[in-house]
Amino acid sequence: MKNSLSRRRFLKLAGSAILSLAAGCGFSAPPAAKSRLDEAARPVRKLARTLTGDTSLEARFVRQIVTGDNRTGRTVMWQSDDAQAGAEVACRLAGTEDFMVVPATTERYTDDRQDAYLHSARLEPLLPGKQYEYRLLAGDSGSSWMPLKTDDGGRFTCLIFPDSQCSDGYVTWREVAQDAARRTPEAAFLISMGDLVDNGEDHNQWEQWFNGLDGVLNRLPLAPVMGNHETYTLDWKTRLPLAYLSLFDVPENGSAAFGRYYYSFDYGDVHFAVVNTQMNEIDDLRPGLLAEQLAWLPRDLAATTKKWKIVLMHRDVLRYGIHGRPERRPGIDDIGRTFMPLFDEAGVDAVLTAHLHTYRDRGRLYDFQPANQGPLYILTGVAGNVRYPGLWIDHVFDKFIAPQPETDNYLTLDASKDELVFRCYLPDGTPIDEARLRK
Ligand SMILES: [Fe+2]
Numbered sequence: 001m002k003n004s005l006s007r008r009r010f011l012k013l014a015g016s017a018i019l020s021l022a023a024g025c026g027f028s029a030p031p032a033a034k035s036r037l038d039e040a041a042r043p044v045r046k047l048a049r050t051l052t053g054d055t056s057l058e059a060r061f062v063r064q065i066v067t068g069d070n071r072t073g074r075t076v077m078w079q080s081d082d083a084q085a086g087a088e089v090a091c092r093l094a095g096t097e098d099f100m101v102v103p104a105t106t107e108r109y110t111d112d113r114q115d116a117y118l119h120s121a122r123l124e125p126l127l128p129g130k131q132y133e134y135r136l137l138a139g140d141s142g143s144s145w146m147p148l149k150t151d152d153g154g155r156f157t158c159l160i161f162p163d164s165q166c167s168d169g170y171v172t173w174r175e176v177a178q179d180a181a182r183r184t185p186e187a188a189f190l191i192s193m194g195d196l197v198d199n200g201e202d203h204n205q206w207e208q209w210f211n212g213l214d215g216v217l218n219r220l221p222l223a224p225v226m227g228n229h230e231t232y233t234l235d236w237k238t239r240l241p242l243a244y245l246s247l248f249d250v251p252e253n254g255s256a257a258f259g260r261y262y263y264s265f266d267y268g269d270v271h272f273a274v275v276n277t278q279m280n281e282i283d284d285l286r287p288g289l290l291a292e293q294l295a296w297l298p299r300d301l302a303a304t305t306k307k308w309k310i311v312l313m314h315r316d317v318l319r320y321g322i323h324g325r326p327e328r329r330p331g332i333d334d335i336g337r338t339f340m341p342l343f344d345e346a347g348v349d350a351v352l353t354a355h356l357h358t359y360r361d362r363g364r365l366y367d368f369q370p371a372n373q374g375p376l377y378i379l380t381g382v383a384g385n386v387r388y389p390g391l392w393i394d395h396v397f398d399k400f401i402a403p404q405p406e407t408d409n410y411l412t413l414d415a416s417k418d419e420l421v422f423r424c425y426l427p428d429g430t431p432i433d434e435a436r437l438r439k
C-alpha cells in the first residue's frame, strides 16, 4: 500500500485476470456500459479447491473499508503473523455457490517493534444494493464467509463516532461502539472522526481499538478521519501517520505526497469529503498539505452529482474559550477562517468535526454567522474515556450542548433523497439531540 502505483497496476492486472476467468467460464462478452456490473452478477469461478470447510486461516482485525463508490466496490483488509503468500478474497452473492476471486496485496508492516503482514483486496466490480459474502483465502486455509452489503444509492443510516482515544485499555470505546452497533442494526457503515487512538505509534492501542469493533468491522465498512493523535510518537513527538496510513486503505486522492491523507467517497445520495486538518503536526515533516487540499476540495465538491455534500474533518472550525484562560478569545478558529468560505461557496450541507471532546450543535452558519443557509456544523463529542469536564466556555453559536459533565456519545445519520437527520445518543441509547436538513 505504500507503493500505491504498483498496487493499482496489480489490481488492474487482477481485474483482467477475473475477466479472463469469466471468459473461460464461457460467458459471452456483455455489451459495454452495463457490462462490468453484469459481469459481477455472474458466476466467475466454481469452488474448485480449498473451501472444504477449513476455516483455520489466521486473520486478525478483518475489516471493510469504504471505496470511492460503495455501490460497486469494497476494500477488505486483515492482518496476520505469517506472510500468507498468495492471499486472496473470494466473493459471491449471498445464497449462491459460485464466486469471484480477487488477489490481495500483502505488505510487511513493522511499527512499535511489532511485525505483522497487512493484506488488502479491493472487491470490484460489485452490483449495487446486493448482499454478498466474502471469504479470505491463503494456501489451503480460509476464513469463514462474512457478510458484505453494497450501497443501493438510496436511503441509508450510518454510525458516527467522535474521538475514541482511551486510557483504560479501550474498554470505554468497546462499550460505546458495541452498544451503538447493536442498537443500530440498520447501519450501513461507520465513520470515525479521528483520534481513534491516543498514541498513533502504540501497537497495543491499535489492537485494542480494533478489538472494540470486533464483529462489526468485518461486516460494515469504515470511513476513518485522521486526527492529530494519529501523528504522535511513543515519546509524544510528531511523525508522519505511518500506522494510520498502513492500517486503513482508504480511497486514493491522486496525491504523490499525501495519498490517503484526505479522500472522498459516496454513499447513497451523499458525497462525503474527508479533509485532513493536521497541518500543525505534518507541515514540518512534509509541507504542502493545506495548499494541496485547497486545490483539491473545491474540485472534488464541484465534481459530484450527489444531492448532498458532507465534510468530515477532525479539528473544529470554531475557537472555544477555556475557563481560567481569559487570554484565549472565542471566535472562529484558523481552520474555520480557511475552510468555511470554501464550504459556503461549494454548497456544503453539513460539516462534522471532533477534537474538543464535547458535543455541540451550532446549527447552520454562513459567512461566519448563524443563518438560514450554509452548512450545519456539528461538533461530534467523545466516544472514549478522555474527557474534559468543565474545560470549555460555551460558544455564542452553540444551540445545543450535551448534558454536563459529559460521559460519551455517538451519532447516527439517516440520509434520504430529501432529508438528512443527525441524531446524537448517550451511550445507553438515550437520544439527546436531533438536527434535520431538508431540500
Ligand atoms: Fe481527541
Ligand SMILES: [Fe+2]
Pocket: 194, 195, 227, 228, 229, 314, 354, 355, 356
Ligand atoms: Fe484531536
